[in-house]
Amino acid sequence: MSKSAPNRSRLKRIPERASYNPDDIHAILDAAPICHVAFQVDGQPFVIPTIHARLGNEVLIHGAKASRLLKHAATGAPLSVAVTILDAIVLARSVFHHSMNYRSAVVFGTGRLLDDPEEKMAGMLAISEHLVKGRWDDARAPSEKEFNATSVIAISIDEASCKSRSGPPGDEDEDYALPVWAGLLPLRQEWGPLEADPGRHSDVAIPDYLESFA
Numbered sequence: 001m002s003k004s005a006p007n008r009s010r011l012k013r014i015p016e017r018a019s020y021n022p023d024d025i026h027a028i029l030d031a032a033p034i035c036h037v038a039f040q041v042d043g044q045p046f047v048i049p050t051i052h053a054r055l056g057n058e059v060l061i062h063g064a065k066a067s068r069l070l071k072h073a074a075t076g077a078p079l080s081v082a083v084t085i086l087d088a089i090v091l092a093r094s095v096f097h098h099s100m101n102y103r104s105a106v107v108f109g110t111g112r113l114l115d116d117p118e119e120k121m122a123g124m125l126a127i128s129e130h131l132v133k134g135r136w137d138d139a140r141a142p143s144e145k146e147f148n149a150t151s152v153i154a155i156s157i158d159e160a161s162c163k164s165r166s167g168p169p170g171d172e173d174e175d176y177a178l179p180v181w182a183g184l185l186p187l188r189q190e191w192g193p194l195e196a197d198p199g200r201h202s203d204v205a206i207p208d209y210l211e212s213f214a
């Protein structure tokens, strides 16, 4: 992935908010809990939400072998992946200048089925750790049947861009005198207090890696 952008991924609107730097793109992919994968089958576009992880210059996804997304991605067909993190609604003095603070990334690449068992297991671990670091070592490992029923696909980050906005509203000079409150309405995605499964084994102590979430 290069730091400049070919035409397909070059941002035209407010390009100063764009970056093609792999470090910036990776940081947004890593911060987003889920992604949306776009693909086309027989001329019909689909966009499917799914869990992901980034490993090096690839985005990993997983799911049931029979899933259309996973089956299609395994063919090496072109894919696009998007992630979006909303940070705030930007309340300007004019309706026109309302905006959002956000971080988003769009990736173009192709899928590669991980069929080497070691690489596939490492992919599953990466996806698990992306969501809840420490969970993989605690929970039961996949059985052979579960492992075989799951596909893991690595999507190459061949081309990518990210775009972000931060900071206060930008109003027209003459509007700053208006008696309209302006500023940010922040949106903080945070994990809530743990809710224990009311079923069996409720006496198991909360592990340290989960304590740090709450």
Ligand SMILES: Cc1cc2nc3c(=O)[nH]c(=O)nc-3n(C[C@H](O)[C@H](O)[C@H](O)COP(=O)(O)OP(=O)(O)OC[C@H]3O[C@@H](n4cnc5c(N)ncnc54)[C@H](O)[C@@H]3O)c2cc1C
Binding pocket: 034, 046, 048, 049, 050, 051, 052, 062, 063, 064, 066, 067, 068, 069
């Ligand atoms: C937050 C989140 C995380 C997920 N993580 C995973 C994951 O890691 N692995 C995985 O395999 N699946 C995951 N899913 C489910 C995934 O979105 C699809 O539902 C699943 O892959 C369906 O596969 P399929 O082949 O049965 O259906 P498809 O043949 O792909 O879907 C048939 C049709 O069902 C509709 N549809 C499918 N999924 C959804 C949806 N989520 N919401 C609304 N309509 C839908 C669409 O119209 C689609 O064309 C996740 C969903 C969400 C919302």
